[in-house]
Amino acid sequence: MHEKHWSEGVTRIAVLTGAGISTDSGIPDYRGPDGVWTKNPAAASLFTYANYMADTEVRQQFWCAYADHAAWRAEPNDAHHALAELDTAGLAVRVLTQNIDGLHQRTALAERKVLELHGSMRSTVCTRCGAKTSTESVLARIPAEPDPPCRNCGGILKLAIVLFGQPLDAGVLGQARTIAAASQVFLAIGSSLQVEPAASLCSIAVRAGAKLVIINRDPTPYDDEAVEVIREPIATAVRHIRKFVTDR
Incomplete structure (x- = not known):
């Protein structure tokens, strides 16, 4: 240098x-040779706001992916x-x-x-009422509720991150x-x-x-x-x- x-x-x-x-x-990164989207291009759809909001199955896949995400163990x-x-x-x-x-x-x-x-994956927000909670508490609900709704208003929960289209x-x-x-x-x-x-x-x-x-x-x-x-x-x-x- x-x-x-x-x-x-x-x-x-x-x-x-x-x-x-x-x-x-x-x-793992996203676009590198071993990136998440390089290995599985379809995974990018999970990060699109319109898809996430419209499809329960997409949200279930998203929460499943983050339940065991490497970032929770990373230093x-x-x-x-x-x-x-x-x-x-x-x-x-x-x-x-x-x-x-x-x-x-x-x-x-x-x-x-x-x-x-x-944004941060460590917080979760309701897309309807705006209530925030810890992602850890939401992930604890995933086994029983694969697409957990907001406990305040029943709205769709999303990590407090910016998805494509937002x-x-x-x-x-x-x-x-x-x-x-x-x-x-x-x-x-x-x-x-x-x-x-x-x-x-x-x-x-x-x-x-x-x-x-x-x-x-x-x-x-x-x-x-x-x-x-x-x-x-x-x-x-x-x-x-x-x-x-x-x-x-």
């Missing part, structure tokens, strides 16, 4: 993370911890994550410094755009950068003067905007960046 030309004097770093940062924690890996170490070393770090696994918040990084663009929360997206525009370096880590509007945060940062650095195994639509594209394993790359920036 040649990070000297973009890391010198940096004090503010924004980080966009995708599924690739959590694969070392045992959580933050070296890449998660290395990002937190950048912050504890004195840099202003903000993480904008597309992930719903909550692993960033289980490092030394303060929860207020993590913005979950696509807009991102306007407040969350606005905050993410502000953070991206205020950054000096914008790291995009483990994301295919194919899902909008999250991926467009790269361009917002670049237009505001930030240096874009992409760490991803495969090419992305934003590679041409980056000052550096790093193809080495994510944990290795993030540790390297952490050491270089904090030791400088």
Whole structure:
């Protein structure tokens, strides 16, 4: 890597993370060679809001898939911890994550410094009355109720995440755009950068003067905007960046 030309004097770093940062924690990604949707393209239909709301069978498959999801057993890996170490070393770090696994918040990084663009699998919301509850309590009902209704109003329950066909929360997206525009370096880590509007945060940062650095195994639509594209394993790359920036 040649990070000297973009890391010198940096004090503010924004980080966009995708599924690739959590694969070392045992959580499969979606579009990679061993991705969930690569192996089973039909599984993507479970993440479409219209399908989810219209079909009891889709909801049953969805709840079944999450009842034993790897994220419940996962622990933050070296890449998660290395990002937190950048912050504890004195840099202003903000993480904008597309992930719903909550692993960033289980490092030394303060929860207020993590913005979950696509929500969290650890909460469940009623699509009718808006009541929120813990997903753990909902999953406990799955053996007896494969498509558990809201206990308040009987409405359809859904993980508190953004499915395809749903807009991102306007407040969350606005905050993410502000953070991206205020950054000096914008790291995009483990994301295919194919899902909008999250991926467009790269361009917002670049237009505001930030240096874009992409760490991803495969090419992305934003590679041409980056000052550096790093193809080495994510944990290795993030540790390297952490050491270089904090030791400088």
